[in-house]
Amino acid sequence: MSTAEKKIVSFWDGRKNIRRLRDVSVTLLGAVLLAMVASVPLPPEQQLIFGIGTGLVFLICNRFKSHGITIFLAILSCGISLRYIFWRLTATLNFNTAPEFVFGYALLAAELYAVIVLVLGYVQTVWPLQRKPVPLPEDPATWPTVDVFIPTYNESLDIVRTTVLGAINIDWPRDKLRIHLLDDGKREEFRRFAEACGISYITRKDNKHAKAGNLNNALAQTDGEFIAVFDSDHIPNRAFLQFTLGWMLKDPRIAMVQTPHHFYSPDPFQRNLAAGTRVPPEGNLFYGLIQDGNDFWNASFFCGSCGVLRRSALNEIGGFAAETVTEDCHTMLKLHRRGWKSAYLALPLASGLATERLILHIGQRVRWARGMIQIFRRDNPLFGPGLTLGQRICYLQAMLHFFFGVPRVIFLIAPLFYLLLNQNVFAAPPMAVFAYAAPHIFHAIATNSRLQKHWRHSFWSEIYETVLAFFVARVALVTLLFPKRGKFNVTEKGGTLEYGYFDLSASYPSFIFAVLLGLGVLRGVGQLVFIQNDTMTFHALLMNSIWAGFELLVVLAALAVAREFRQVRSRARVQAQLPTVVYLPHGYVTNGITRDLSQTGAAVAVAQPDLLAVGDVVDVEYTIAGEPLILTAEVKRKEGGEIGVEYLLFVCHLGRRGEGGACDFRSRRCVGGLGCISAGSSVAQPVACCGEHRRLVPP
């Protein structure tokens, strides 16, 4: 290196150091100032003025969309909450009785948890990376080989079939795409199906380590450069590999690319609580915001499905992690510890069925909670080598999240300490509690609402959490003490429900809470209305009654989720408007637009409904990406201008009418070539069947 070059380098390093010094010192100054503001006590009335002032700052700033303002508001919220917690720790812990002591510190712990999770959450989502797909090289011959793993245990072939067909139809050179059905159920039917489809069928003698063991077993028997994993109910899009592998090839240190789990059926909350209204699915927050935020910190993790992994990376850590029941997250944690990178693409490239019934949803979350807390106990991301601070924060946040049950239960019953037991768990005048807590709560809710507005509506988190709280709290505490307990339970999907019913097994805790909170509100309101109270008691009663009333609403909503509505269709319907042509038996043709679609039928608004009668057998032609797809169907119902059709033959061949293979849909038997239909992101996307791959252009 010449001296001139050295000078340039040292000058640059100098600039960098100066910049670093500037950043560190300004941050320190800000932090000291923040701590100072947090430490200054104000009398309640003045604290109220302070809160109104900062609230106005929020309202004014919130009118601007810039991401810088979002960061400003998030830090502001941290400052306000810090101030609240500081006050809480220094001014409210003077208890008179033993129960007050116990409840009071329990509530404090719950609040500390909430603030820690709040702050870590801001850090986690401070800068969603919004990674775009990278195109693959021009020459497909240079593309790598990929093993697609579809692990299954007890899911029905009905469900698995679509996934396998979707995988077969991924646009990738045929000779470089190997699809493996990993059947831990050892079912002959599955073996025959795999054979018919021309894919590999892998099974094993024991079912040790559940899903992780299943994957590791397949890992040993295959040799593709990359491994894509799909749960048996996640149907991949044709573009899946082309969109995800670009990053793998661009950056050889990326060990895993994850895509969202997209569900085309409503989750229990959407179905039971918000039927007919547009509420984002529960998983949207995680896949829309959190994983994208994690990606900024190089901390997005594998979610067990809809992701691609690099075999060489997996080999380095000895395959999928089998120590916990959430093998996915733990596998990625191990990879991150070895310096591998991860990437997250916020493009729905596969879609699947949401858990249908609440009790199943609860079972799934209990498993996740157990697994994450197992990792927390056995391979805590705060300690151990190899992680950056950002990664530690993101993983910690992911694990801390699953402790939410305990604080949620405490928050639910906290107002009852006062209303039913006359215990002051807050050793402070109610006015002061209000003056300090209200800004803290306002900023936390409002800032999160700004951050999450595309992904989750305000207060839905409370409902999600309340439904699960008791179950997750129980498993969290047990797992924290005994991390080795617990087994992998497979989430059932794709069922039908003839009659609606109320699932008490999934809701008895909410039921108990609702009764208690109801009593509390009655007591509070009763004393407010019928008894002359001094100011202090009046404020305390009012505040606790409002609090209990709000919790009661949340609990009632949670109870409503447990009211399982009937679900007749075994195939979920997708709302979609597609132009169709309906060919009538007697040669007439009419145009139509679909209202919704499922794998077995459609609702179509036709131009000339008079031509049709219930029982007619028609051909329905869709035009997808400029190519026609024709399905033979029977008209099952006719209401006004809309007909409901059910496909008779499962036709999946591109081309003109009357050509192509077919399968008898009712008998589920292939007649001609392989049938396939794959549901894409938000519309049903029938895709090319068994043909040669095409090169796709990333959006």
Place this chain on the structure above:
Amino acid sequence: MSTAPATSTAPAALQAAGPLAATETPEKGIRHVVYTLRQLGAAGPLQLRGTSELQGVQFGIRQDEVVVAAQLTLSGAMSPSLIPEFSNVTVTLNEQYIGTLPADAQHTRFADVVMPINPAFFQNNNRLNFRFTGRYTRDCNDPLSGLLWSTIYDNSTLTLTLQRLPPNRDLASLPLPFFDWHERLKLSLPFVLSATASNQTHDAAGIIASWFGKLADYRMATFPVLREPPAEGNAVLIGTPEELPKNIALPAIEGPTLALIANPNDPYGSLLLVSGRSGGDLLAAAVTLALGSQTLGGPAATVSAPEIKPRKPYDAPHWVGTDRPVRFGELVNAAELQRVGYVPEPIRIPFRTSPDLYTWRSLPFTAEIHYNAPPGPILDLATSRLDVSVNNIYLASYPLARIPSLFTRLEQWLGFAAYGNDVRVAVPPYDVFGQNELEFYFDTRPLHRGDCVAIPSPPPVSISPDSTLDLSRAYHIAQLPNLSFFVSSGFPFTRLADLSRTAVVLSDQPSALEERAFLDLMGRFGALTGVSVTGLEVVRAGEAARAADRDLLVISTFRGFQSASELLANSPLQLRGNRLDITLTDQIPALSWIFGDSVAEGQRVAEARLAASGAEMAVILGAESPLRHGRSVVALLAATPEALVDAVTALSDPTQSSLIQGDFVILSGPKPVSYRIGSTYTVGHLPFWIWPSWYFGTSPLTLAGLLVVAVLLITVVAMWTLPRRARARLDPKAQ
């Protein structure tokens, strides 16, 4: 009966007035005095009840006097419902019978009942007791019945004829005969000073005045200044031989001298001579007297100045320190912590503190109190309780005894419930100011009241002298000027209790009355702190700049203060001739409308009041010293010397002193009026992490602004670094 209850021991400021009549008969050394019960220490009429049947007063007789004749003249009333043969009030002096007031249903009131007292019953300390015995029915009396009462008016009088004893002039018996502990009246001790006394003479006089003030304590003291020895009685004589009156036979002055000599005008009177060859000798003699009078002996002594250890701030012995918990036993006699009776007089624990106490978040001080009361069988525990208050502000009540339930035992184990009768009382810092009093009020109920059984004799109750008061949470910081601090505690001068950071500024030619005002104030400082002002420096108005690094206390008439009027530079006040003016601060009307300008408002009102005040006007003002940042000036200024003395007297009158606050007080007419007219400054020390609370603790919007600034700073750094980091994340070569 040594534990006689219900005698008021409160420092009775009302005793200020002397005996109703004191006449000196032609016989030398005989005098007659008449005291009312109130002057002897009763807080008001003695209210005798079924459950508080014994009350009385305590008073002393000087050691150099004997009682030769005495009589009691009583007025009062007794319940008309009493049965005469079982009901009366018995009067005793030192447990010796004096007389009985019988119950008389026809004459509820009694007036001027005269009872002669055998002079032999008197001692130095005397207890005059009234015991009430009453029955309103022959059997089954309820001691709590409202029918059982009698009242002895506090204007009942005790007339004494006193014979003075020949004086025994020995320095070893100091402070006798100038001050006698037994006397509970305000001390009045003349000082003889030359009209041309030097600064050091004044300094020495101040030290001695503060020493007597410290001794007089709650009795308070005043020091009239004379140019010649008084016609009768005792006096203090201070000065170099040249300054002293010529008609007195002086001992040989060969250095700092202390001597007791006869009053040339009164053979029974003594003069305390403080003299020396120079001003320095005078000071040495005064300091010796103040710090080491016990070591003296004989009629005269030549002394050498004792070594004075520098005092630490806030170490006044009369103040409860903030360095450790203080035992109640250190604050009052153990006897004061005991009472007998079902509803006895409250136990009062007076304590003084530095007035500049500040606790973070106003966290309370704690008093760990252990109290004793008989257990169950005597008292109805369900209704008996102990009420605790500070400065008459109720704090908490506690049951007298508890039978711990299982749950309580658990709480005890966890530390929430006390064992036995230990309680922790939180005393809010805003209820504590310079002069304070903790009050413990036992309210007990006998069992079986009203039942036809004998009530057990009144139970003893007490507060343990090992109970503690802990102020160690406090920091010393205050916003000055605050004249209420000056009035209640002599603050900021008493921060160093010996005034070693204080200079008193006197007129260039102080009159005797001005000197008296100065000495009275020094006596008051001695009483407030419990320390003589041995570190004091006295300067004249013209030489105030010499004491630039001290806090300045100005005691002067307007006229005498002319040459030092630049000391008011930090105050809007201006001295023009014999009148004061206020220079109104310029203000922007709009701003004052928004922020409220109480200072300008105060200036306007004070200006009007000043203009309307008459010739007999005095003012007290506080400001930051123009000579040194952080030092204070407090000025007592008056139009006439008489008004100046009245102003100093007003400081120790509780009804007037409680009205003194702010930074400017006008004393003209019956009540002082206080204003805030100038800027403030802060004195004291806080750890750095408390400073924000001190500065922003009352300005929420400033605090919100600071928060926004802090958040902006961090946001700016985030916007500098995060996009760079995001770009690097998407570039494989960057990492």
